Amino acid sequence: MRFLHFPLLLLLLTPVVVKGQQAAFTHDDTLRGSITPERAWWDLTFYHLNVRVHTNDSTLSGSTTIRYRVLKPGRTMQVDLQRPLRVISVEQDGKPLNVRQDGNAYFVTLIKDQKPGQTESIRVVYAGKPRVAKRPPWDGGLVWSRDKRGEWFIATACQGLGASAWWPCKDHMYDEPDSMAISVTVPENLMDVSNGQLRRVTTNTDHTRTFDWYVSNPINNYGVNLNIGRYEHWSETYAGAKGPLPVDYYALTEHVDSARTQFRQVPLMLKAFEHWFGPYPFYEDGYKLVDTPYLGMEHQSSVTYGNGFRNGYLGRDLSKTGWGLLWDFIIVHESGHEWFANNITYKDVADMWIHESFTNYSENLFTEYYYGKDAGAQYVIGCRANIRNDSPIIGTYNVNQSGSVDMYYKGGNMLHMIRQLVGDDERWRQILRGMNKTFYHQTVTTSQIEQYMIRETGKDLKPIFDQYLRDIRIPVLEYRTVANGVQYRWANCIAGFDMPVQVCLNEAGPFESLNPTERWQTLANKKITTLTPDANYYVLSKRVSR
DSSP: OOSOOSHHHHGGGOOSOBTTBOOOOOHHHHHHHSOOHHHHTEEEEEEEEEEEEETTTTEEEEEEEEEEEESSOOSEEEEEOOTTSEEEEEEETTEEOEEEEETTEEEEEOOSOOOTTOEEEEEEEEEEOOOBOSBTTTBOEEEEEEOTTSOEEEEEEOTTTOGGGTSOBOOOTTOOOSEEEEEEEEETTOEEOOSSEEEEEEEOTTSEEEEEEEEOSOOOGGGOOOEEESEEEEEEEEEETTEEEEEEEEEEGGGHHHHHHHTTHHHHHHHHHHHHHOSOTTGGGOEEEEEOSSSEEOOTTSEEEOSTTSSBBTTBOTTSSSGGGSSBHHHHHHHHTTTBTTTEEESSGGGTHHHHHHHHHHHHHHHHHHHOHHHHHHHHHHGGGGOOOSSOSSOOTTTTOOOOGGGTHHHHHHHHHHHHHHOOHHHHHHHHHHHHHHTTTEEEOHHHHHHHHHHHHTSOOHHHHHHHHHOOOOOEEEEEEETTEEEEEEESSOTTOOOOEEEEESTTOOEEEEOOOSSOEEEETOOOSOEEEOTTSOOEEEEOOO
C-alpha cells in the first residue's frame, strides 16, 4: 500500500508531474530505476540476510550473501544500499573485492571469471544508522517505537523507498530470488517476526537471540520485513484450496485481546480470495498477520497490521456507503496483495497499478462475496469520490517513478467496468484465477497483463486501457435529440475510443446496449428526456444542443 487514502493527506504525496510536464529525474533515479548493465548480466537466485539490530543506538550491522547465476560475462556488479548506511566490505570466495560508491549504488569489481551458467555468490558486509521512517508506510524506513511498557516495538516499511534503505540488495523489482534466508539478532527479551517459516531460535552468550526464518518462494525486495517486539503468538490451520495452510498471529501483549477478536477476519479473507483469485500463493511459507506500530503493509507471508483493531480504514469507510465498515480494511487490502504484488509483481514501479488496481478491486470482491453483488458494486462506485484524475496511472519507466494515486480507485473502477463488458460473472472469476496461475510467482509488465485480459475476455480492451491508465479524462457520452430520434457519441476521450455501454433511456426506462464511437450515431424513433449510463461504468453523460 503505497499511498494515502484521504484527500488532505493525498496532497502530501502528489507525484512530481504538473499539467503533463515530466519531472526532472536524477542520475540516482536512473541507477535505482533501470536495469543497468551492472545488473543485467546476473540472475539473482538466493539471499541470506543476516542482520543485528542494536537498540542502544538505533543502528544495524550485518551482511547479505547474494547468490546468482551468470547470464553473460561481466566483471562489475551493482549492489544497492542507501545512505546513511554504508558498505564495509565485499568478498567472493573469501577474497576481498574493490568497491566504488556512486550515491546509493555500490559497484563491485569481481576478480574471477564469471562464466555463463555458473552459480556464484558474494558477501556484502554493512553497518550504520538506517533512515528513520517519518510517516510509515508512505515515507518509509525503520520505525523505532515503544509499547506501553516502554519496551522496543520496531518495524520496517520501505515500499517506494526501497529495501536498500535497510539492507544491501539488488534493489530493482524485475529480479527476485528463488528463496531467501533471514537471520535477525535482537535483545533476548524481544522477538523478531519476518517472512516465511521460523526454523530456529538461538540464544546467544551476549544476551541476544537470533531468529532464523526461511522463505521457500520468490519474494520481492520490499516484501522482506523485520517486526520486533514483546509479541505473543497463536496459530491455527486453515483448510484451504491446496490443503492445510498454517496461519500465525503475532500481537503485543497489550493488544492480544483485541487482536484475537479482530484477526478472526483472516479465514474469511482467505475463503473469499481463494474463491476469486485461486489458491493462496505461498502455502509453503504460511500466512502471518503481525501487529506493528504503523498502519500496515503487504509484506509477503508476513502481512503487517496497525489499523487499531477496528473495521474500516482507521474506523472510516472509504466508499461512504456503509459497506466498508463491515470489515477491516488493512486485513483485506494488504492480504489481497499476496495475490497482486507478491504473487504477480510489476517489473517496473511505473506499472504499480498491477498491484494497486487489482487489490483495490479485491475490496469490492470481498464485499460481494459476503454481502452480495449489489453491495460490492456500491462499494467500488462509492470509492469514485476519491479519484483525482490529475495524472496518468502509469508512471515513467526506468527512473523508479510510479503514477497517480488513481491507480487505486480509478483502477479498481476500470476493472469493475471491464467485468460488465465480459457480462459473464463465472468467466470473469476464471479470468482472475487464471491470471494468478499464468503469472504465478512472476514479475510482469503492463503489456503482459493487458494482452492476457484482451485474449481471455475476447474483447478489444486496448482503447479502455489507454483511456483509463494513460489519460486523465473521463469519457463523456454526449447525446442530442434530432427529428427522427436521438444521437449519441463518445467525447472527451482518446482517438478511437469505442467502448460499449449500458444506458437507461429516460428516467424509468430499461437498460439497453449502445456501441458509441466518436462519430454521431442515431437511435431512430426514440423520444427521450435523459440518457443515463449504467452506474457500473465510470463515464459521464451530457445532453448537448444541435
